[in-house]
Amino acid sequence: MPNQPPPGGPVIELSGATKRFRSARGAVHTAVRDLDLTVAAGEFVAVVGPTGCGKSTTLSLVSGLEPPSRGRVLVHGEPVAGIPGGVGYMFQHDAVLPWRTVLDNVATGPRYRGASKREARERARDWVARVGLDGFEGYYPHQLSGGMRKRVALAQTLVNEPTVLLMDEPFSALDVQTRGLMQDELLRLWSGSGAAVVFVTHDLEEAVVLADRVVVMTAGPATIKGSFPVPLDRPRDAEEVRLTAGFLDIYREVWDSLREEVQITRQRGAGRGA
Structure with missing residues (x-):
């Protein structure tokens, strides 16, 4: 059946969340700024953005690995202070x-x-x-x-x-076929669990295949640029869904938003290398 908005209040809530880091030389770097994001129980949210924009920092704020420099981060309605109960974290490099x-x-x-x-x-x-x-x-x-x-x-x-599942590019090192198998496996195991998922990826195809909603972050220091519902039926087959017209439509819509931020990041990199 088509996706429906999960009932109840948000499991994850970031309101005006900003994170700054101080370098060894005393300079201040703003990784993310004024993040406003909510994720409901049973909702699968994929986060995409240009390289180095602060996607992983966002997960660190939710997990309690890093405190916000400003703003508010709540999990299950409680301010995050340390690692909240019920949070599972799957990193890019397995543990x-x-x-x-x-x-x-x-x-x-x-x-x-x-x-x-x-x-x-x-x-x-x-x-x-x-x-x-x-x-x-x-x-x-x-x-x-x-x-x-x-x-x-x-x-x-x-x-x-876990009631909150944070995933930081967990399948990025896998070959294409194995990645597709793992995407199917994740969807099968998550389905019906009620867990709120935040899945960070550089792969826009992966984001659309998996998510109920794709969030686009701006070039760093990142904030939320846009949030795009994915109106594809569940259950999904990771390979077959890529061939549907609905998949291509939402992919184009999200890419139109993401492309500008990727270009900004490339131009900045070219300027530093000049």
Whole structure:
């Protein structure tokens, strides 16, 4: 059925959020400025923007890894101070521990949160099967392909049943075919979970394939330029949806907004290199 706006208030809310960093020489760099963004429960929001504009900094504000220099960041209606409960974070480079098996890697989160070894392993075994790695529980990371390692990382994140899922270009290092498989896998596992997702990507196709809404950020210091609903039915097949007229229409609309910001960033880079 067509996407419907998720009910209830926002799970994530940024209001006038600004982040500044001070360099070793004392200069101040503004990474993002005056961000206004809300994400509801069960909503999948993809964030795109030119290189270096502050997309990852936005995730750091939501996760509590960085405090805002100004403005407000709320998760579940509470100001973010430290890492909020219920937040899962999947990075570009996976956090798979090389000395642990697949099963023990996935069990690490539940153990850290107080589950017994038996309970943690039972939950891990279930999620290893869910991500398609049944039979690989005893393998070590060096024995896995890149796509299989990403499946482990996805299981590591989802085993804790997050209500907020932050993803920072998690599939960017994969080949095109494996990336498509992982996109389908993510949509399947997320569907029905009720988790609010913020997915940062440089790949506009990926953003449109996955999201209920695509947010475009300006050239740095970034703010929100536009927000574009993706009126494509769910469930989606990552490869088939790319061939539809609806996909091409929303892709063109978002690219028209994003292209100007990419050009600004390129011109700045050319100017510095001159």
